[in-house]
Amino acid sequence: MIHPALAPYANLAVYTAMGLFTVTLICFALYLAARTRPLGAAIVAEARTPVSVSGSHHLAAADSHVETPEQSPPAAAACDPRDSRHARQIAAVAVNLTYLGAACLLAAVVLRGITVMRPPNGNMYEFTIAASAAAATVYAALARRRHWEWLGAFVTGLILAALMAAVLLFYTGAAQLLPALQSYWLGIHVTIAICAVGFFTIAFPLSLLQLAQRRRQTHPTMAGHRLLAVVPDAETLERAAYGMNIVGFILWTFTLITGAIWAQEAWGAYWQWDPKEVWTFIVWIVFAAHLHGRATAGWQSRRATYIALAGYLAVVANFTLVNLSSTFAGMHNYSGM
Amino acid sequence: MATAPARAKPRAGDVRQPRLGPLGWGRWVWRNLTSMRTALFLLLLLAVAAVPGSVFPQRNIDAGKVTRYLAAHRGSGPWMDRLGFFDVYASPWFSAIYLLLFISLIGCILPRTRVHLRALTSRPPKPPRRLDRLPAHTHIVTAVSAEQALGAARQALRGRPGRLGKSRGRFRVHGHDPATLSAESGYLRETGNLAFHIGLCLVIVGVAIGHLWSWRADVIVPEGSGFSTALGSLDTFSAGPLVNPADLPSFNLNVTKMNVTFEDKVGGSQFGKPRKFLADTTVDTGTGRPHPAQIAVNSPLRIGDAEVFLLGNGYAPVLTVRDAKGAVVYQDATPFLPQDGNYLSTGVVKVTTAAPQELGLDGLFLPTADQNFTRGPTSLFPGLRNPVLVASVWTGNLFPGNAPQSVYTLDTSQMKRLTKPGGAPLLIRLAPGQTVQLPDGRGSISFDRTVRWAGLSVRHTPGKTLTLLAALAAAAGLITSLLVKRRRVFIRVTPDPSAGDKPGAVVTIGALAKGTDPTLTAVVHELADHIARLTSQAPPDRRPR
Numbered sequence: 001m002i003h004p005a006l007a008p009y010a011n012l013a014v015y016t017a018m019g020l021f022t023v024t025l026i027c028f029a030l031y032l033a034a035r036t037r038p039l040g041a042a043i044v045a046e047a048r049t050p051v052s053v054s055g056s057h058h059l060a061a062a063d064s065h066v067e068t069p070e071q072s073p074p075a076a077a078a079c080d081p082r083d084s085r086h087a088r089q090i091a092a093v094a095v096n097l098t099y100l101g102a103a104c105l106l107a108a109v110v111l112r113g114i115t116v117m118r119p120p121n122g123n124m125y126e127f128t129i130a131a132s133a134a135a136a137t138v139y140a141a142l143a144r145r146r147h148w149e150w151l152g153a154f155v156t157g158l159i160l161a162a163l164m165a166a167v168l169l170f171y172t173g174a175a176q177l178l179p180a181l182q183s184y185w186l187g188i189h190v191t192i193a194i195c196a197v198g199f200f201t202i203a204f205p206l207s208l209l210q211l212a213q214r215r216r217q218t219h220p221t222m223a224g225h226r227l228l229a230v231v232p233d234a235e236t237l238e239r240a241a242y243g244m245n246i247v248g249f250i251l252w253t254f255t256l257i258t259g260a261i262w263a264q265e266a267w268g269a270y271w272q273w274d275p276k277e278v279w280t281f282i283v284w285i286v287f288a289a290h291l292h293g294r295a296t297a298g299w300q301s302r303r304a305t306y307i308a309l310a311g312y313l314a315v316v317a318n319f320t321l322v323n324l325s326s327t328f329a330g331m332h333n334y335s336g337m
Numbered sequence: 338m339a340t341a342p343a344r345a346k347p348r349a350g351d352v353r354q355p356r357l358g359p360l361g362w363g364r365w366v367w368r369n370l371t372s373m374r375t376a377l378f379l380l381l382l383l384a385v386a387a388v389p390g391s392v393f394p395q396r397n398i399d400a401g402k403v404t405r406y407l408a409a410h411r412g413s414g415p416w417m418d419r420l421g422f423f424d425v426y427a428s429p430w431f432s433a434i435y436l437l438l439f440i441s442l443i444g445c446i447l448p449r450t451r452v453h454l455r456a457l458t459s460r461p462p463k464p465p466r467r468l469d470r471l472p473a474h475t476h477i478v479t480a481v482s483a484e485q486a487l488g489a490a491r492q493a494l495r496g497r498p499g500r501l502g503k504s505r506g507r508f509r510v511h512g513h514d515p516a517t518l519s520a521e522s523g524y525l526r527e528t529g530n531l532a533f534h535i536g537l538c539l540v541i542v543g544v545a546i547g548h549l550w551s552w553r554a555d556v557i558v559p560e561g562s563g564f565s566t567a568l569g570s571l572d573t574f575s576a577g578p579l580v581n582p583a584d585l586p587s588f589n590l591n592v593t594k595m596n597v598t599f600e601d602k603v604g605g606s607q608f609g610k611p612r613k614f615l616a617d618t619t620v621d622t623g624t625g626r627p628h629p630a631q632i633a634v635n636s637p638l639r640i641g642d643a644e645v646f647l648l649g650n651g652y653a654p655v656l657t658v659r660d661a662k663g664a665v666v667y668q669d670a671t672p673f674l675p676q677d678g679n680y681l682s683t684g685v686v687k688v689t690t691a692a693p694q695e696l697g698l699d700g701l702f703l704p705t706a707d708q709n710f711t712r713g714p715t716s717l718f719p720g721l722r723n724p725v726l727v728a729s730v731w732t733g734n735l736f737p738g739n740a741p742q743s744v745y746t747l748d749t750s751q752m753k754r755l756t757k758p759g760g761a762p763l764l765i766r767l768a769p770g771q772t773v774q775l776p777d778g779r780g781s782i783s784f785d786r787t788v789r790w791a792g793l794s795v796r797h798t799p800g801k802t803l804t805l806l807a808a809l810a811a812a813a814g815l816i817t818s819l820l821v822k823r824r825r826v827f828i829r830v831t832p833d834p835s836a837g838d839k840p841g842a843v844v845t846i847g848a849l850a851k852g853t854d855p856t857l858t859a860v861v862h863e864l865a866d867h868i869a870r871l872t873s874q875a876p877p878d879r880r881p882r
C-alpha cells in the first residue's frame with residue numbers, strides 16, 4: 001500500500017454516493033408519480049405532438065406513415081414533451097443527481113486505486129463498487145439522450161442495493177494482492193467484466209418491465225396499471241434491453257478471452273473448468289442463447305427475455321455464490337472475504 | 338419410396354406418413370440437427386450441463402476432494418461417480434452435447450456460406466409491389482421529371498452514408514425496370530456472423546489440438562536442487578495421445594532460491610495472505626553454461642517450446658538420520674505439502690538404509706507453531722517464525738510387495754510404530770538444530786534447517802495461438818454482425834398526377850431490415866431529404882418535428 005492516508009476518502013466517496021443515490025431514487029420515484037397523474041392530459045397532448053423517432057423506437061413504424069401523423073401510439077411513450085412541467089423539473093433534478101452520484105462512485109474507484117496502487121478490482125468489495133460505478137455511468141450517459149428518466153428509479157434502486165451489500169457484507173480494507181492476482185491482466189480482464197456487468201445491469205430492469213408491460217398489453221384487466229402506463233410499450237423496452245445486452249455480451253466475450261489469456265499466464269492452462277471459468281462460460285452461453293432465440297424465427301420474444309433474465313441471474317450467481325460458497329471452491333477463491 | 342395412390346378421399350386409417358428410407362431419415366435428422374431451434378436447445382442444454390461440474394468436486398481440479406466426498410457419501414457417491422459427476426467435462430453426456438453443437442454449427446455454416454457468397458455476387462431483389470407495406474416508408478413530391486427524380490434517387494443511394502446511416506455501408510444499387518431502384522447494404526453483417534461461427538469452430542479445433550499434442554510435467558524442487566527434463570527426474574508426466582516423449586526439449590533447471598513474502602502488517606482477513614512468490618533459478622539448455630532466470634506467478638519462463646510455471650511452494654525440512662554408530666544414513670531436504678493457508682504441512686521421510694530395520698517418519702511441519710500446542714499442532718502464520726517438526730516414527734518394511742507408492746504417504750501395513758518406554762506412542766518434536774535419540778539403539782534424527790521448495794510445472798500447449806486468434810476473429814465477427822445493419826431500400830418513381838403540364842414526380846421509398854434496426858425509419862427519411870435536396874427543393878415538410 002503506497003498511500004494509506006487516502007483510504008478514508010475513498011470510503012467517504014462511497015458513502016456520499018449512497019446518500020446521493022438515496023435522494024436520486026426518491027426523485028425518480030416522485031417523477032414516476034408525477035407522470036401517472038396527468039395521464040389523461042398527456043394522451044391528448046401526445047396526439048398533437050408526435051414523438052421524435054430517436055426518442056421511442058416503437059413509434060418508428062407508425063411514425064413513418066407520413067400521411068397519418070396523428071396516429072397515436074398504443075401506450076404512453078417515454079418522452080419529455082408530454083410530461084407536466086412539474087414532472088420534468090423533478091426528472092431534471094434526478095438526472096443531475098445521477099451525474100453527481102456516478103461521478104462520486106468513479107472518484108471512489110480512482111481513490112481506492114491510488115490507495116492500493118493497483119487496479120481497484122481485487123476483491124468483492126472493490127468489484128461491487130466498480131460495477132456500481134459502471135452501471136451508474138452507463139445510465140447517466142443514456143438517461144437524457146434516450147429519455148430514460150422512467151428507468152431511473154429501477155436503476156438507482158439496484159445500484160443502492162449493490163452499494164449496501166458492498167459496505168455491509170463485502171467490506172475489505174485496502175491491501176495488496178495475492179501473487180496470482182498481481183498481473184496487468186487483472187486490470188484488463190476484470191475491468192472489462194465490470195463494464196459488461198454495468199450494461200447487463202441496465203438491461204435487467206428493462207427486461208423485467210418488458211415482461212410486465214407485455215402482460216399488461218395482453219391482459220385487459222391490467223390495462224389501467226398506473227406505473228406501467230408511464231413506461232414505454234413492450235416492443236420498445238425489448239429493443240432497449242437488446243441494445244444493452246449486445247454491448248454486455250460483446251464485453252463478456254472479451255472477458256472470457258482475456259480471462260483465458262490470464263489463466264494461461266498464471267496457471268499454465270487457458271481453460272481447466274475451474275468453477276469461476278465454468279460460470280463465466282455459462283453466462284456467455286446463456287446470453288448467446290438469448291440472442292439466438294431472439295433471431296430464431298417463430299420463437300416468442302417473451303421466452304428469449306426469460307433467457308436473458310436467467311443470464312443476469314447467472315452473472316449474480318457467478319459473483320456471489322461462486323465466490324463465497326465453499327461448494328464452488330476453486331482456484332478463484334482469493335477474494336479475501 | 339412408395340408413392341401413395343392418388344385417391345380423392347383417403348379412408349380413415351389409410352393416412353400414412355410417406356415412408357422414409359435410410360437416406361430420408363438421414364436427411365430429416367440432419368435438417369433438424371442443423372436448425373436454429375436445435376442449436377438454441379443445445380446451447381441451453383450445455384449451460385445447464387456445465388453446472389454440476391462447478392457444484393461437485395472434480396478430479397481434474399482436486400482429486401483429494403473427490404475422494405473425501407466419496408467417503409462422506411457412500412450411498413449416492415459411487416452412482417454419481419458412475420454417471421460422471423466428478424469428471425463432468427470429460428463425461429460422455431457433456432461431450433455428446435458439445436459434439437452435437439459442433440456438428441450443428443458446421444452443418445449450419447456450410448449452407449449459410451453458400452447462400453451468402455451468392456448474395457454477395459448477385460443484385461438486390463426486385464421491389465415489392467406495394468412499398469407502403471414495408472416496415473419503414475415515406476414519399477416525397479418533386480417538381481422534376483420522373484427520369485430526373487430517378488437520377489437523384491440513384492445519386493442519393495450511391496452517396497456517402499449520412500449521420501444515421503453510418504453503420505450501413507454503401508448501398509449496392511440496381512434498377513430492375515426504368516421506374517424503380519433496388520438497393521441493399523450491410524452485407525458485412527452476415528460476413529461477420531459467419532466469421533463468428535467459423536471462429537467458434539476453430540476455437541474448438543485449437544482446443545482439440547491442445548488435447549492431442551500437449552504435455553505437462555510437474556516437479557517439486559527444494560532450494561539448492563534441480564531437475565532435468567529427462568523423464569526419470571520428473572515427478573509426474575502426462576501427455577496427449579499423440580505426443581512423442583522423445584521430442585521434449587532437454588534442459589536442466591536448478592532452483593537457487595525461493596522468495597516468498599506474506600502479509601504481516603495489515604490485520605483482519607488479509608493477515609498471512611501471500612504477497613510474493615518468486616523463484617530464482619539457473620537454466621542449462623545443454624550449452625554447459627547455466628544462465629540465471631526468474632520464474633514468478635503470472636510470469637512463466639519460456640524455454641523453447643515449453644513454458645515453466647511456478648504453481649506452488651512450501652517447506653522442505655532438512656533432516657539427518659544417523660545409525661547407532663553415528664554414521665549418516667539419510668540426509669536430505671524432504672518436501673512437505675501445505676494443507677492450509679498457514680502452511681501446516683504434511684510429509685513423510687523414508688529411510689531405506691536405516692539399520693537394523695527400514696525407518697519411516699510420518700510428520701507435520703509447522704512454520705509458525707503455537708508455542709504450547711493448546712489447540713493441537715497448528716500453524717499461526719505461513720512464514721518461518723517458529724518452525725517445528727512433529728512426527729511419529731515407524732520401523733519395518735517400507736515397500737510391502739515392492740508396490741509403487743506415493744512419496745507423500747507412508748504405507749504402515751508392515752511397519753510398527755515406535756513407543757516410549759511406558760508403551761505410549763512416540764512422537765518426536767524438533768526445532769531446527771535439535772536432535773532426538775531413538776529408543777532401542779536405532780540411532781538419531783536431527784532437524785538441521787528448513788529450505789523452501791518451488792512447485793514447477795513444465796508445459797507445452799500447442800494450438801493455443803490458433804485458439805486465441807480464432808477467438809479474436811470470432812469476437813471481431815460478433816461485433817460486426819451485431820452493429821452493422823443489413824437493409825434493403827426500394828424506390829419507385831411515378832409521375833405526379835396533380836402536376837398537370839408541369840414536370841412532377843412522386844418518389845416513394847420503402848425499406849426493410851434484417852433483425853432489429855431502430856434507425857431504419859430515420860435512414861429512409863435521410864434518403865428522402867437527400868433526394869429532395871438533389872431535386873433542388875427545400876426539404877419537404879413531411880415530418881412534423
Ligand code: HEM
Binds near residue numbers: 534852
Ligand atoms: C456454438 C454455439 C453457437 C453460438 C455461441 C452462437 C451464437 C450466436 C450469436 C451470438 C448470434 C448473433 C445473434 C444476433 O444477430 O442477434 C448468432 C446468430 C446466428 N446463429 Fe448462432 N451460435 C451458435 C451456433 C449456431 C448454430 C449451430 C447455428 C445453426 C443452426 C447457428 C445459426 C445462427 C444464425 C442463422 C444466426 C443469424 C441470426 C440472424 O442474425 O438472423 N448458430 N449465433
